[in-house]
Amino acid sequence: GAVVSQHPSRVICKSGTSVKIECRSLDFQATTMFWYRQFPKKSLMLMATSNEGSKATYEQGVEKDKFLINHASLTLSTLTVTSAHPEDSSFYICSAQAPSGRDLGTDTQYFGPGTRLTVL
Amino acid sequence: GQNIDQPTEMTATEGAIVQINCTYQTSGFNGLFWYQQHAGEAPTFLSYNVLDGLEEKGRFSSFLSRSKGYSYLLLKELQMKDSASYLCAVREGAAGNKLTFGGGTRVLVKP
Numbered sequence: 546g547a548v549v550s551q552h553p554s555r556v557i558c559k560s561g562t563s564v565k566i567e568c569r570s571l572d573f574q575a576t577t578m579f580w581y582r583q584f585p586k587k588s589l590m591l592m593a594t595s596n597e598g599s600k601a602t603y604e605q606g607v608e609k610d611k612f613l614i615n616h617a618s619l620t621l622s623t624l625t626v627t628s629a630h631p632e633d634s635s636f637y638i639c640s641a642q643a644p645s646g647r648d649l650g651t652d653t654q655y656f657g658p659g660t661r662l663t664v665l
Numbered sequence: 666g667q668n669i670d671q672p673t674e675m676t677a678t679e680g681a682i683v684q685i686n687c688t689y690q691t692s693g694f695n696g697l698f699w700y701q702q703h704a705g706e707a708p709t710f711l712s713y714n715v716l717d718g719l720e721e722k723g724r725f726s727s728f729l730s731r732s733k734g735y736s737y738l739l740l741k742e743l744q745m746k747d748s749a750s751y752l753c754a755v756r757e758g759a760a761g762n763k764l765t766f767g768g769g770t771r772v773l774v775k776p
Binding site: 577 | 698705771
């Protein structure tokens, strides 16, 4: 249980184009999902918190107009990298928060497999 | 804000025990998580501590001391597949349940 999928797993795009990444909780409903970015050999950096039916909360320094987040349902959140540039190349990982009472009842975050974005 | 520190790298021998320490400074502490991450993959949940003491799950154990702002992850009977990064993450109750991650500890298990 508590499976999170992400699509696509890899994407290569040209500079200036937009890329959409989907994050789905497959066997539970997640009112809250999180988007992280990870550089090689570095830890996860939280970009934004996505709440179903409301606007995302962005971390300081993250451009909300560049990284558009939509959480349209309890099982799906999307991250769109707009007008991508080579410096946006990174490993993007989403997580979904399992509701209380499930597993350890700890609101544990379960992570998707990640999306490797390469912008040429 | 939070400050989470853990060693960058550790090396151990197959079959041995390794302890990964994590210290943190935070307000509104609401739990500490350990995740395992293999290169190029997403983190997988290992353990959770919110009260002081030791939590044991098979070969992995995690300890928490809230008064000291300290946790450790203990890996016993190391196997080659345990070579990975281990991430310590702290949750602040006042911050919407978001996690702040430490830099991760890369563990290399040698034969």
